[in-house]
Amino acid sequence: MSNAYQEDISSALLQKMKEGGFDFAAIHPIEFYAVFPDEDGARAAAGQFQGESLNAQVMEREDGAWHLELSKLMYATQFGIGEFEHDFETAVEPFGGEIEGWGVKHKLTRPHA
Numbered sequence: 001m002s003n004a005y006q007e008d009i010s011s012a013l014l015q016k017m018k019e020g021g022f023d024f025a026a027i028h029p030i031e032f033y034a035v036f037p038d039e040d041g042a043r044a045a046a047g048q049f050q051g052e053s054l055n056a057q058v059m060e061r062e063d064g065a066w067h068l069e070l071s072k073l074m075y076a077t078q079f080g081i082g083e084f085e086h087d088f089e090t091a092v093e094p095f096g097g098e099i100e101g102w103g104v105k106h107k108l109t110r111p112h113a
Contacts, residue, residue: 009101010078010085017076017104029071030081033100034092035061041095042066048091068097076104 018024036042039058046056046068055071070088074080081102089099 010081013103014076014078014081022076022104024076026075027073028076028104029055030074030076030084030102030104032070032072032085032088032102034068034070034088034097035100036066036068036092036095036097038096039066041097042068045092045095045097046070068092 034042034045036045039060042058046058049056049070049072055069057069059067059069061067072084074084085099085102092099
């Protein structure tokens, strides 16, 4: 995936988060996703982030591919996410992985009626 394309997607997502009242002043577990053709590749890539991530999970998908979800505690900034996403891509590619993006869980606040 091209860096310019990733930056456009990240910018749009961060803007939506801002519009939704996301707390950018707090540290959050940001989740980064990658898919691999086999379990060994997914586990090897996950091992590249020991001590750096909050949580790394490897799961088989219904289509037989393997999914890596890596959570990192960090501020949700375009620079920080972009920098880590670049490092993530560099770590997963040698093992046959492709990044699928990132996300963060956010509790929605509803206005009072």
